Amino acid sequence: MNRKVKGAAIFKDNLQNFFFVVPALAIFCIFYIYPFYKMINLSFYDWRGIGPMYFIGLQNYKELASDHLWWDSMWHAGYITLIALTFQNALAFALALACDREIRLKRFYRMVFFIPPVLSEIVVGFIWNWILNPQMQNGQYIGLLNHLLYSSGFPQLVHNWLGDPHTALTTIAIVHSWKGFGWGFIMLLAGLQTIDRQFYEAAKVDGASAWKTFTNVTIPMMLPVILVVMILTILGSMQVFVLIIAMVNEGLVNHTDVPVTRIFSAMQNTNRFGYACAEVVIFGMILVCVSFIMKKLSDKAKQA
Amino acid sequence: MKTNRYVFWGMTQSTFIHIFLMGSALTCLFPLFWMVRCSFMTIETVFVDKALIPHHLNLGNFAIAWTKGNFAVYFLNSVIYTACVVTGIVFISSLAAFAFSRLKFPGKDIIFYMFVAAMMIPLPGFFVALFVLMTKLHLINTRFGYVLCMINMGLSMSILLLKTFFDKMPKDLEDAARIDGCSKIGIWWNVALPLARPAIAVIVIFNSLNVWNEYILATLLLSDAKLMPLQRGLMVFQGANSVDYPVLMAGLTMAAVPIIMVYLVMQKYIVKGLSGAVVG
Numbered sequence: 001m002n003r004k005v006k007g008a009a010i011f012k013d014n015l016q017n018f019f020f021v022v023p024a025l026a027i028f029c030i031f032y033i034y035p036f037y038k039m040i041n042l043s044f045y046d047w048r049g050i051g052p053m054y055f056i057g058l059q060n061y062k063e064l065a066s067d068h069l070w071w072d073s074m075w076h077a078g079y080i081t082l083i084a085l086t087f088q089n090a091l092a093f094a095l096a097l098a099c100d101r102e103i104r105l106k107r108f109y110r111m112v113f114f115i116p117p118v119l120s121e122i123v124v125g126f127i128w129n130w131i132l133n134p135q136m137q138n139g140q141y142i143g144l145l146n147h148l149l150y151s152s153g154f155p156q157l158v159h160n161w162l163g164d165p166h167t168a169l170t171t172i173a174i175v176h177s178w179k180g181f182g183w184g185f186i187m188l189l190a191g192l193q194t195i196d197r198q199f200y201e202a203a204k205v206d207g208a209s210a211w212k213t214f215t216n217v218t219i220p221m222m223l224p225v226i227l228v229v230m231i232l233t234i235l236g237s238m239q240v241f242v243l244i245i246a247m248v249n250e251g252l253v254n255h256t257d258v259p260v261t262r263i264f265s266a267m268q269n270t271n272r273f274g275y276a277c278a279e280v281v282i283f284g285m286i287l288v289c290v291s292f293i294m295k296k297l298s299d300k301a302k303q304a
Numbered sequence: 305m306k307t308n309r310y311v312f313w314g315m316t317q318s319t320f321i322h323i324f325l326m327g328s329a330l331t332c333l334f335p336l337f338w339m340v341r342c343s344f345m346t347i348e349t350v351f352v353d354k355a356l357i358p359h360h361l362n363l364g365n366f367a368i369a370w371t372k373g374n375f376a377v378y379f380l381n382s383v384i385y386t387a388c389v390v391t392g393i394v395f396i397s398s399l400a401a402f403a404f405s406r407l408k409f410p411g412k413d414i415i416f417y418m419f420v421a422a423m424m425i426p427l428p429g430f431f432v433a434l435f436v437l438m439t440k441l442h443l444i445n446t447r448f449g450y451v452l453c454m455i456n457m458g459l460s461m462s463i464l465l466l467k468t469f470f471d472k473m474p475k476d477l478e479d480a481a482r483i484d485g486c487s488k489i490g491i492w493w494n495v496a497l498p499l500a501r502p503a504i505a506v507i508v509i510f511n512s513l514n515v516w517n518e519y520i521l522a523t524l525l526l527s528d529a530k531l532m533p534l535q536r537g538l539m540v541f542q543g544a545n546s547v548d549y550p551v552l553m554a555g556l557t558m559a560a561v562p563i564i565m566v567y568l569v570m571q572k573y574i575v576k577g578l579s580g581a582v583v584g
Contacts (some may be wrong), residue, residue: 014410016488020403021415023396024459031456032422035433042433049436095328098321105325111571112329115336118567120517122535123560126542127335130342130549137351144338147354178331183578190579239428242519249542263429264520273432280429287426 043278048271060278070279073257074286080173080258081237088177089233092184093226097218099185100192110189117182125246128175134160162248165255172247172256176240183236184229191225192218227298231291238287259283336560343553350550365554375555377530378537382559384447385533386515389454393462393511394504396455401466402492406478416467423460435524445528453521458511465577469503470496506577509570516563534559 043061046054064070095113099106116124133143141147141158149157161171195218203213219226241260248256259279266276342350344361353359369375403409404416434453435444443449473496481491497504522536529540538559541552567574 014408017403017407017409020407020488020492021400021409024400024419024463025415027396027452027456028419028422028459031434031437031453035430035437036427038436039430039433042436091328095325098325103321103325109325109329110575111568112332114567114571114574115564116332118513118517118563119560120519120535120563122517122519122538123556126538126552126556127339130553131335131338140352140354142351144354151354182332186575186578190575235426239426246539246542260428263432267432267435273436276429276432280427280432283428284426287428291424291426 039277039280042274043281045274047273049267049273053274056274060275061282063275064278064282069254069257070259070262072254073259073262074283076169076256077238077240077258079169080176080240081234083170083173084177084180084233084237085230087174088181089184089226089229091177092181092229093188095181095185096188096192099189110186113185114182116179119179121179121242122246124175124179125243128178129162129247132161132171134163168248168256172240172244175247176237176243179243180233180236184233187229187232188222188225191222195221223301224298227294227301231294231298234290234294235287238290339553339556339560342550343557345550347548347550362550365550366558368548369551369554369558373541373551373555374529374537375534375558378532378534379558381447381531382516382533382535385451385454386512388447388451389458389515390508390511392451392455393458394507397459397462397507398466398497398500398504399492401463401470402496404463404467405470405473406491406496407488416463419460419463423464431520431524434521438525444525445531447531450521450525450531453525454515454518457518458507458514462507462511465507465580466500466503469500473499502573502576505570505573506580509566509573510577512566513563 044055044057046056046059095109099109131144132146133141134146135142141150145161146158149155159167162168199217199221200213203217208216238258239260240258241264244256244258244261260283263276263279263283266272266279341356341358343365344363345353345358345365346360346362349358349360349362370379400419404412438444438449438453441449443452477495477499478491481495486494516533517535518533519535519539522533523539526532526536529537532540538552538555541547541555
């Protein structure tokens with residue numbers, strides 16, 4: 001009898017406790033778990049968004065495997081990611097190193113470098129689109145960049161940056177880096193500041209050069225942070241989408257397409273929901289693999 | 305002689321570092337300055353006048369964007385969405401995080417790891433299935449639907465952050481409150497939430513940035529101009545046949561300034577949040 005009462009009390013207690021997570025769990029199940037399941041499920045169907053659904057098995061995936069535009073878009077995202085990994089992260093690291101000392105205006109720099117990241121991709125895209133404007137009026141370039149190039153004596157460098165298939169992707173990647181380097185900067189600076197000054201002192205006493213200190217002290221100590229920043233850069237850059245829409249708006253589709261724009265247009269323009277879902281599944285799996293490998297690397301770096 | 309060379313080398317080095325930092329800072333700020341500058345020009349002067357400070361300042365663009373450009377509506381919508389989503393996330397995630405950290409119930413660990421896993425798995429084209437779901441639920445073109453989706457977006461990260469914070473919180477206060485006859489909900493509201501203020505600030509700032517700047521879901525779920533937030537509204541602008549650049553720049557300024565202000569006020573929490581992600 002007593003045990004039963006106690007059991008009931010515990011049950012009531014558990015139930016009460018469980019109610020704390022019910023709102024979160026409900027939203028999570030409806031807006032995350034279900035779409036997740038639906039996405040995998042739909043990828044086996046031919047479906048136009050409305051009307052009948054035809055089960056076609058792996059047909060979507062087969063088509064995807066030989067879809068050149070899709071794999072091109074993957075390369076484009078890879079190219080943007082590569083520039084973000086090298087140019088953007090090197091810049092962030094260099095700036096973090098420059099700020100990791102007693103220096104005037106340090107707080108100002110830290111404040112300014114994070115302003116581009118808080119802006120939306122739409123705002124950033126439109127501002128740069130306007131600065132890069134290639135048109136002329138009354139013998140003058142409208143866009144600031146071309147105007148500056150022209151009037152400072154480099155007329156041969158004037159270029160339709162976003163309109164030329166050869167430069168469009170690089171231009172987008174650089175603007176993407178402009179917007180993103182602040183994240184890496186703040187994280188790397190935070191990491192640098194946790195390194196014990198004693199290590200630097202010891203290196204100095206041993207007569208190590210600045211470069212030696214950098215490669216033998218700073219880099220190994222920073223490796224875990226560097227890897228975190230790299231993972232976030234890869235995930236962020238592979239999924240770049242809104243910036244591209246804002247900057248070129250489907251103007252150069254086959255040259256500036258990235259996977260997310262393909263997914264979006266499969267869904268919006270051609271109404272092929274099943275195909276879009278297959279694209280999402282493949283793309284998601286690739287990203288999971290990449291972040292898994294990077295995670296393994298960072299665990300290894302932490303152990304060493 | 306040798307010391308002289310060191311001093312000289314040290315000075316060139318520090319000059320170089322300063323130039324490098326200043327140059328980068330200018331590159332960050334100049335495009336924004338250019339945006340604000342162009343928002344004060346007219347459609348005639350904006351194409352030809354390249355002076356840093358334009359010769360004729362024209363304040364009319366903001367009024368045009370606000371009224372004719374429908375920005376009054378977009379702006380209000382953005383404020384509503386941001387406020388609702390952030391409030392929702394703070395309440396829902398702190399309730400859940402409190403339970404994960406302090407209370408016992410079966411399946412607790414599994415549910416918690418589900419949230420963590422959701423954060424780790426990148427979902428690039430999640431919007432496809434979400435759109436299908438929202439159509440089924442008849443939540444397309446409703447504020448409620450958009451807010452719920454956005455709450456879901458920020459939930460995992462917020463729960464994880466708050467749980468870590470609650471885990472570190474001393475138990476004494478909680479015990480004292482319990483002895484005083486405080487219920488669990490009372491402890492959450494009176495003890496846990498006030499103590500978690502720094503962590504909540506981090507959640508508020510990051511989720512505000514997220515919601516204010518969100519574009520994809522706003523495009524998919526809201527096609528009614530009366531419901532669109534700012535980012536979506538800007539795209540309507542761009543789509544027009546002949547873009548009125550000064551008015552567009554005024555619109556961009558209106559979308560950018562509030563979030564920059566919020567950032568400047570709550571800057572220390574951003575640094576804290578990001579440092580926590582790396583170091584903690």
